[in-house]
Each structure stands twice: as structure tokens, then as C-alpha cells.
Amino acid sequence: MERLAYLGPRGTFTNEAAEKFIKDREIELVPYCEIRTLVEAVDNQQEEAGLVPIENSLEGSVNIILDLLAHQVDLKIQAEILVPINHNLIGHPGADIDSIEKVLSHRQALAQCRNSLKDLLGDFDTVNADSTAQAVNIIQQKDSTWGAIGSRLVAKLHGLDILAANIQDNQLNRTRFVVLSKHDGRWVEDSKTSLVCSPVKNRPGILYEILKLFALRNINLTKIESRPARKKLGEYIFFIDFEGDRRDRKVKETLAELDRKTSMLKVLGSYPQFKEE
Numbered sequence: 634m635e636r637l638a639y640l641g642p643r644g645t646f647t648n649e650a651a652e653k654f655i656k657d658r659e660i661e662l663v664p665y666c667e668i669r670t671l672v673e674a675v676d677n678q679q680e681e682a683g684l685v686p687i688e689n690s691l692e693g694s695v696n697i698i699l700d701l702l703a704h705q706v707d708l709k710i711q712a713e714i715l716v717p718i719n720h721n722l723i724g725h726p727g728a729d730i731d732s733i734e735k736v737l738s739h740r741q742a743l744a745q746c747r748n749s750l751k752d753l754l755g756d757f758d759t760v761n762a763d764s765t766a767q768a769v770n771i772i773q774q775k776d777s778t779w780g781a782i783g784s785r786l787v788a789k790l791h792g793l794d795i796l797a798a799n800i801q802d803n804q805l806n807r808t809r810f811v812v813l814s815k816h817d818g819r820w821v822e823d824s825k826t827s828l829v830c831s832p833v834k835n836r837p838g839i840l841y842e843i844l845k846l847f848a849l850r851n852i853n854l855t856k857i858e859s860r861p862a863r864k865k866l867g868e869y870i871f872f873i874d875f876e877g878d879r880r881d882r883k884v885k886e887t888l889a890e891l892d893r894k895t896s897m898l899k900v901l902g903s904y905p906q907f908k909e910e
């Protein structure tokens with residue numbers, strides 16, 4: 634890999650995940666300011682790979698990514714990275730926390746700090762930005778009644794102050810990021826596979842029959858989630874993550890049987906499971 638697109642600008646948590654992923658490899662990091670544009674650029678091969686957030690321990694899935702993967706693009710997950718997320722309330726140098734009336738950030742970041750912000754500020758307005766780093770950039774142009782939520786690094790990059798540190802509602806806050814590209818990840822002993830499928834017909838026990846395929850072969854599921862099928866109200870698609878690689882014999886058998894029980898089956902990739910050091 635020579636280039637990796639990521640949700641920027643510089644100083645986002647995705648930037649942090651990208652640096653963790655490339656370690657000391659010589660890979661150029663290319664910031665995109667919007668998730669959809671980034672994913673489309675990888676899909677039409679303007680970019681070789683892109684790194685995006687997909688799931689957070691407090692707020693759940695990043696729905697736009699799930700929907701793009703299921704309905705619009707033809708991409709594979711090549712790797713996953715887990716990053717601890719520590720949010721800070723950032724303001725102008727010397728600003729008093731009691732003077733903050735508006736807080737700007739990415740929707741996920743605002744949601745991850747909902748309760749702590751209420752305790753700290755009482756009444757305040759929230760404003761959405763495309764990323765935490767963009768939010769910090771914007772408040773620089775505003776007066777000191779504006780605050781932003783972002784990382785310690787982004788506050789430092791812009792010469793702003795941290796008015797309150799570690800304001801996420803749960804100290805174990807973590808976001809899972811994925812690298813998307815046209816190809817699967819390399820085969821390793823403890824891979825994981827992600828897929829999305831739509832049961833063939835809404836009949837009693839169909840989801841049970843699908844899950845049984847995995848249980849019978851002792852395949853461990855690590856996630857299951859439903860999203861609207863975007864057809865009729867009440868029709869759903871299912872995202873399933875499990876341990877194993879799609880090139881393994883028992884996974885191949887499971888997928889072949891699953892294919893017969895689904896009207897849509899898209900394998901979203903097999904990739905090494907991220908291990909925290």
C-alpha cells in the first residue's frame with residue numbers, strides 16, 4: 634500500500650487510527666473531509682484504500698458506513714484497528730468553562746459525551762461538524778462562548794486550551810476503525826469475517842436457521858446487527874461478524890449453505906482480528 638485515505642483533517646481520531654495502522658511503514662496519509670466522498674473514492678479506485686470509523690462502544694455502529702457497504706459500494710474490509718477515544722472540551726486560550734454556550738463536534742463525539750457535558754455545562758446548544766478536527770478548526774474563527782470536542786492532539790495543533798479532559802461518558806470508550814479496499818486482508822490464523830445478508834423470506838425460524846449454520850460448526854459470532862433493508866417497513870438486512878476466514882473449509886461450507894437461505898449475501902471481507910498490545 635502506498636497511500637491511505639482517512640477521515641481528516643489532521644488531528645481526527647481517524648488520523649490517530651491511521652497512524653496506529655501504518656506504524657513505521659512509508660504510507661502517505663491522505664485526508665478527506667467527508668466519509669461518503671472517501672468511500673466512493675476507494676470504490677472507484679481513485680484511492681487504493683481508506684480508513685473509516687465503523688463502530689463505537691457507547692454509540693454503536695456508524696450507520697452511513699454500514700449502508701454504503703450493503704447497498705452502494707463493492708469494497709472489502711482489509712484490516713481493523715481499535716482505538717481508545719478520550720474526548721476533551723476545547724476552548725479559546727484562557728476561556729472560562731462557565732462561558733461556553735455552544736458545543737461543536739462530530740455527531741458521534743457529541744453523543745459519546747452527552748451526560749458529562751450536561752453535568753459540566755447545564756444548558757447549552759450543540760452544533761454538528763464533519764469531524765472533531767473540523768469542529769476545532771471552526772471554533773478558532775468564533776468567540777469564546779464556543780467550545781468543541783476533540784483530542785488532546787488537535788487542541789495542541791490549533792493552540793487552543795483544554796477546558797475539561799476525558800469527558801466521554803464511559804472511560805472504556807473505544808472506536809473500531811476499518812481499512813476498506815477492493816481486496817480482502819491477508820490470511821492469518823485468527824482472522825475474522827464480516828458479511829451482510831438478507832433472509833430469503835420472512836418466515837418463522839429463518840434467523841434461527843441462519844444462526845444455527847454457525848453454531849453447528851462451532852463458529853463464534855462476534856457481532857450481529859440489523860438495519861432496514863430500505864424496501865418495505867419491517868424488512869431487514871443482517872450484518873454478521875464471526876471468527877474465521879472465508880478461505881477456511883468450514884467457513885466456505887457455512888457460506889455455501891447461507892447462500893441458499895438468503896436472497897442477498899455479500900461477504901464484506903476476511904481480515905486479521907485486532908489485538909490490543
Ligand SMILES: O=C(O)C(=O)C[C@]1(C(=O)O)C=C[C@@H](O)C=C1
Nearest residue numbers: 645646647686739741764765808
Ligand atoms: O471526528 C473524528 O475525529 C473522527 O475520526 C470520527 C469519529 C467517528 O465517526 O466515530 C471517530 C472516533 C470517535 O468515535 C468520534 C468521531
